[in-house]
Amino acid sequence: MKETGWTVRVLVRYIILQVPGTALLILILIQIHKWFDLPVWSIYGLVAISVAKDVILFPFVRRAHEWNSHGDAHSMVGRQGTARERLAPSGYIRIHGELWKAELKNGNPPMEKGEAVRVEEVRGLTLLVAPSREEGKE
Numbered sequence: 001m002k003e004t005g006w007t008v009r010v011l012v013r014y015i016i017l018q019v020p021g022t023a024l025l026i027l028i029l030i031q032i033h034k035w036f037d038l039p040v041w042s043i044y045g046l047v048a049i050s051v052a053k054d055v056i057l058f059p060f061v062r063r064a065h066e067w068n069s070h071g072d073a074h075s076m077v078g079r080q081g082t083a084r085e086r087l088a089p090s091g092y093i094r095i096h097g098e099l100w101k102a103e104l105k106n107g108n109p110p111m112e113k114g115e116a117v118r119v120e121e122v123r124g125l126t127l128l129v130a131p132s133r134e135e136g137k138e
Helices: 008-036 040-065
Strands: 080-083 090-095 098-104 116-123 126-131
Touching: 008 040, 080 098, 090 126, 098 116
Parallel strands: 098 126
Antiparallel strands: 080 090, 080 116, 090 098, 116 126
């Protein structure tokens, strides 16, 4: 599946989740202003820095705010990935940019780093994989 990037829905969800922390920061700064006579411009500056931090971090945390359009982990069955380390019999694979703990299904020989795998089953959060006949897809 093709990644489409961020949507307005993801941006709104991210902003809504940042509001409580920003509001708490403002309340704390107001209280500090009362106690220590903190200049008002410093309050504005610290709030601006906090908002700038959230704006800068958005591209890095965007995926955490997306709804999982693929359903649960069991929808991973049939997906293609790439071994990120030697699977003998367990290790990590990459599927669509995410690292997953994986184990080879019974009877499969060890796989080397970079080889293509296909998800056969899911056990908890561990994917049971087998060699893939297609090229690995991340």
